[in-house]
Amino acid sequence: MTSRGIRSIRLALIAGVGLLAVACGGGSSSSFSLPDGATWTKESGNAVTVDTRDNVFVPQFIEVKKGAEVTWDNTGRNRHNVLPDEEGDFKEVQVDELDPGMKASRTFDEVGEFGYYCSLHGTATKGMFGAIKVVE
Ligand SMILES: [Cu+2]
Helix, strand or coil: HHHHHHHHHHHHHHHHHHHHHHHCCCCCEEEECCCCCCCCEECCCCCCEEECCCCEEECCCCECCCCEEEEEEEEECCCCCCEECCEEEEEEEHHHCCCCCCEEEECCCCCEEEEEEEEECCCCCEEEEEEEEEEE
């Protein structure tokens, strides 16, 4: 192999390591990324409600203070659940906790961006999904 060939392999390796460092350096435990054109709705209180309708979370993307308690309030007629897009980010809200007319809460003590979705009406990136950005 020519020395030029070796040099370009070395450059490719350095670039690859650099990308890895960027990918791991986010400080968030979730890989959630806000869809194009979407914005975070800032919530100042320690108790924040997400209206859980048929079939959408409102507001969809909220920014809360560390330690805030988020309550999903099922105001629709359908059953819904709330699953973190990365297992373990928070305890799942199962359908029997969130029948129509019911509310379920989770507390967010870790800074980061936590995506979630209703598996009956969406996926982590489509349909009935949302996210919580937790800040200091
Ligand atoms: Cu749903």
